[in-house]
Amino acid sequence: MSMVLDIVVMGLIKGSIYALLAISFSLIFGVARIVNIAHTAFYMVAAYCIYTATHYLGWHPVPAMLIAIVISILLGMITYKLVLNPIREHEGAVLIATMAIAMIFQEIMTLAFTGTYLSVPNLIDGFIEILGVKVFNQQLLTLGSAVVVMVLLVLFLFKTKLGLALRSTAQDREVANLMGINESKVAMITMGIAIGLAGFAGAIVVPLEILEPHMWTTPLVMMMAVVVLGGLGSLKGSFVAAYIMGFTEASVVFLSPQGAFLKVSVALLIMIIVLLIRPEGLFGVYFEEER
Amino acid sequence: MLLEVSNVSVWYDKAMLINNVSMGVDQGELVSLVGPNGAGKSTLLRTITGLVAWEKELKKRSTHGEIKLEGQITFDGERIDKVPAHEIVRRGLILAPERRRPFKEMTVIDNLMVGAYLIRDKANIEENLEKVYQLFPVLKERSHQVSGTLSGGEQQMLAVGRALMSRPTVLLLDEPSLGLAPRVIAAIFGVLDELRHEGLSILLVEQDAAVALRHADRGYVMRTGRVVRAGTAGELLADDGVREIYLGPRHGSEG
Numbered sequence: 001m002s003m004v005l006d007i008v009v010m011g012l013i014k015g016s017i018y019a020l021l022a023i024s025f026s027l028i029f030g031v032a033r034i035v036n037i038a039h040t041a042f043y044m045v046a047a048y049c050i051y052t053a054t055h056y057l058g059w060h061p062v063p064a065m066l067i068a069i070v071i072s073i074l075l076g077m078i079t080y081k082l083v084l085n086p087i088r089e090h091e092g093a094v095l096i097a098t099m100a101i102a103m104i105f106q107e108i109m110t111l112a113f114t115g116t117y118l119s120v121p122n123l124i125d126g127f128i129e130i131l132g133v134k135v136f137n138q139q140l141l142t143l144g145s146a147v148v149v150m151v152l153l154v155l156f157l158f159k160t161k162l163g164l165a166l167r168s169t170a171q172d173r174e175v176a177n178l179m180g181i182n183e184s185k186v187a188m189i190t191m192g193i194a195i196g197l198a199g200f201a202g203a204i205v206v207p208l209e210i211l212e213p214h215m216w217t218t219p220l221v222m223m224m225a226v227v228v229l230g231g232l233g234s235l236k237g238s239f240v241a242a243y244i245m246g247f248t249e250a251s252v253v254f255l256s257p258q259g260a261f262l263k264v265s266v267a268l269l270i271m272i273i274v275l276l277i278r279p280e281g282l283f284g285v286y287f288e289e290e291r
Numbered sequence: 292m293l294l295e296v297s298n299v300s301v302w303y304d305k306a307m308l309i310n311n312v313s314m315g316v317d318q319g320e321l322v323s324l325v326g327p328n329g330a331g332k333s334t335l336l337r338t339i340t341g342l343v344a345w346e347k348e349l350k351k352r353s354t355h356g357e358i359k360l361e362g363q364i365t366f367d368g369e370r371i372d373k374v375p376a377h378e379i380v381r382r383g384l385i386l387a388p389e390r391r392r393p394f395k396e397m398t399v400i401d402n403l404m405v406g407a408y409l410i411r412d413k414a415n416i417e418e419n420l421e422k423v424y425q426l427f428p429v430l431k432e433r434s435h436q437v438s439g440t441l442s443g444g445e446q447q448m449l450a451v452g453r454a455l456m457s458r459p460t461v462l463l464l465d466e467p468s469l470g471l472a473p474r475v476i477a478a479i480f481g482v483l484d485e486l487r488h489e490g491l492s493i494l495l496v497e498q499d500a501a502v503a504l505r506h507a508d509r510g511y512v513m514r515t516g517r518v519v520r521a522g523t524a525g526e527l528l529a530d531d532g533v534r535e536i537y538l539g540p541r542h543g544s545e546g
Contacts, residue, residue: 178388188532
């Protein structure tokens with residue numbers, strides 16, 4: 001029984017982080033047509049920002065988190081403006097450029113912090129016992145804030161004018177353009193918001209994870225798997241698939257020996273099986289070819 | 292003229308899609324632009340609304356193809372051929388595009404709201420929405436339905452309604468009759484007549500010359516990128532040459 005609860009807690013946390021990453025990745029893909037391989041690298045940068053602020057500058061973790069998110073947003077918009085916008089119509093170049101950005105971030109972090117495993121203190125200490133299982137308050141905080149941010153994102157997309165601009169640009173950027181929406185500006189704003197979300201994911205997960213310059217690679221693979229499993233371009237699909245992957249990962253870790261080493265392969269295996277049955281993913285959307 | 296196109300030419304790679312076209316629309320006129328498939332009618336509308344120039348910019352950053360644009364377009368006395376596509380609406384020109392292109396996964400009301408994107412004043416938006424609902428009551432009934440599930444005729448009404456939400460001075464319409472039942476076409480043209488009587492200028496692109504010219508004040512006939520006939524709707528309807536342009540000289544299978 002206690003193991004079930006462990007799996008539930010870890011599955012929910014992992015799932016929420018993957019959901020945040022996958023949804024923000026899908027936003028960039030949908031609106032700006034950019035496959036952002038560097039997505040989780042921004043997540044790593046945010047984590048290191050928090051480490052720097054708390055460890056070297058002696059800041060409280062909350063302002064450190066906020067600054068990390070702001071830095072992510074700015075970095076995202078600058079990257080878009082300087083690197084991605086000029087090559088946006090060239091899919092291959094975008095893929096290579098975003099991969100390069102990720103590697104650059106990784107090497108800068110290695111230079112600055114070496115490859116040592118670091119950690120960031122919890123935002124809140126202590127734990128509560130649910131049915132005899134210890135659940136750390138930090139875990140609940142991470143989970144709660146992820147859910148709150150996802151709700152805010154949905155409200156933003158469906159209740160605001162900018163959200164309307166994002167959704168219509170994702171559907172048909174040419175017609176959005178006709179209606180007076182500056183498609184290129186919307187793409188940059190989307191990049192800022194989405195990278196901000198990736199930074200937020202990094203910020204809330206960092207107390208639970210080990211900080212090191214390669215920490216972006218596994219989440220990248222899992223995030224891409226979630227996006228593909230859920231159906232490219234479907235936010236709902238990303239959301240559902242994120243929890244499927246999160247729970248799979250948690251189950252493998254707790255149920256099988258050496259689970260920590262197998263978690264990713266099992267999760268990816270599930271993705272492959274689903275895709276064999278349903279190639280468009282769980283909530284696949286039909287994308288109209290542009291001319 | 293309110294909208295004036297002067298000596299416009301457009302090349303996609305080596306292909307010349309529009310060849311030195313000059314035409315115009317006056318205040319309160321319904322002008323029909325007719326001609327067979329591939330005559331360059333849609334490209335002309337896309338040029339006027341800035342989409343060709345936008346596409347040209349995109350192509351500069353990609354590896355496939357290039358677009359060349361020449362000529363001058365003025366609207367209300369000001370040149371608009373260098374105005375970016377997303378600024379054209381602000382000037383009072385809007386296009387209801389070919390194949391209607393609703394935002395398929397969005398509701399009818401959301402589609403209409405995108406049409407009113409540049410309008411800040413909520414009361415104005417409400418007023419425009421009332422007007423669109425009055426012209427097309429079916430859109431009101433279906434306002435919370437996802438637009439991809441509408442019938443072809445309803446999607447066309449949505450495309451026109453979405454364009455009207457911006458309160459345009461000139462409405463450009465690309466093939467509103469495409470694939471629709473005669474009864475639905477009649478309903479849509481009925482609305483166009485009504486709008487024209489209220490003073491809206493309309494530039495209509497159609498393959499079906501008979502329908503288009505019957506509702507128009509004036510018309511232009513295009514063929515292979517050129518304007519080959521111009522005149523009042525009556526003149527063009529009576530012109531045997533226009534028939535021939537459609538059916539092609541001697542062989543009657545194309546067009």
